[in-house]
Amino acid sequence: MMKKCLYLFVAAALCACHKPQENTPAFEPPTAEKSSTVTEQDVQDRLELLSKQDYAFAQTPIGRQNLLQTIVREKLILADAQANGLDKTPDYQTFSTQKRQQLAEIYQAYLQRLLEDLWYQHQRDSGALQVSEEEIADYYKKYPYEMTVKQIIIDNAETAEQVLRTLKGSPRRWAEMERQYSIAPEAIRAKNFTFMPGEFLPEIEVIAANSSSGSVQGFIKTALGFHIIMKTGEKRLSKQEAAARIRTVLENKKLDEILESLQTKYEVTVYDKNE
Numbered sequence: 001m002m003k004k005c006l007y008l009f010v011a012a013a014l015c016a017c018h019k020p021q022e023n024t025p026a027f028e029p030p031t032a033e034k035s036s037t038v039t040e041q042d043v044q045d046r047l048e049l050l051s052k053q054d055y056a057f058a059q060t061p062i063g064r065q066n067l068l069q070t071i072v073r074e075k076l077i078l079a080d081a082q083a084n085g086l087d088k089t090p091d092y093q094t095f096s097t098q099k100r101q102q103l104a105e106i107y108q109a110y111l112q113r114l115l116e117d118l119w120y121q122h123q124r125d126s127g128a129l130q131v132s133e134e135e136i137a138d139y140y141k142k143y144p145y146e147m148t149v150k151q152i153i154i155d156n157a158e159t160a161e162q163v164l165r166t167l168k169g170s171p172r173r174w175a176e177m178e179r180q181y182s183i184a185p186e187a188i189r190a191k192n193f194t195f196m197p198g199e200f201l202p203e204i205e206v207i208a209a210n211s212s213s214g215s216v217q218g219f220i221k222t223a224l225g226f227h228i229i230m231k232t233g234e235k236r237l238s239k240q241e242a243a244a245r246i247r248t249v250l251e252n253k254k255l256d257e258i259l260e261s262l263q264t265k266y267e268v269t270v271y272d273k274n275e
Contacts, residue, residue: 030078038071046071128258131250139246140239143197147208148233150192152177153184153225160219160226167216167228174216174230183225192232196242198249204229 046067047055057063086092123129152174154160163177175190182189197205203220204227211217211231218228 031082036075036079038068038075042071043067123255123258129251129254131247131254135250136243136246137239139198139250140242143246144239144242145234145236146194146196146242147205147231148192148194148235149204149208149229149231150174150190151184151204151230152182152228154181154219154228155183155225157219157221157226160228164216164218164228167230171214171216171230194233196237196245196249198253199245203227 043064047058050058054063058067081087152163154163159181163181166173167177178190193200195205197209201222203222207217207220207229208231211229213231213233216228216230218226220227220229
């Protein structure tokens, strides 16, 4: 039992990720002296890395003893490894350099994500994304419904035209045509998409809004390929059902407007390897 729990503590220590320190981007290698002390801070630092179950066990006398044994073992191993020069070997230098680079990239990604989150929060706090009840009511008057479609995505216009003609004449062959020609990822193949206006691809929303249920339409070109659409249903929503979704749609529209305005202020170039 004690040995098993000791292994749990070791595994938790090896697998846990340390919290990024905003003012400490450097990653220093571990050091050990011939004589060292296990401090209460060492114990607290280790407790923060444990799962809830292991943390609870570590509060018991046996659990705390196992945790202390784990920390002592690590200090012993670290001291002897450095005393034998293992931190000077080519393997150590290679792997530590690779990990330092990896951690630096993770740290930079964390900082970028942090700034993005703060930017979004600033937009909300400033009221730039605020949506009024009147705006929701006006949108609901225009679009009080949701639509459901399914689609086949094809990689070239010639094949898309051929498949469209086939399905116009025989919609029942939809599944056959999809199996044979669709290039859509497996996760969205044969899937129905239900959306209110503003929640899906605009090109597809327009065609769906102007089509009757069961009709095949297309093809529409997007960055994904050539889409053939079948509208499979339409449903009127109550305002209560639609309100939260409309709020999100309108918030996203306001966000798009902000981002469009930023394009005139800052220059971002998309690299094209074909240029």
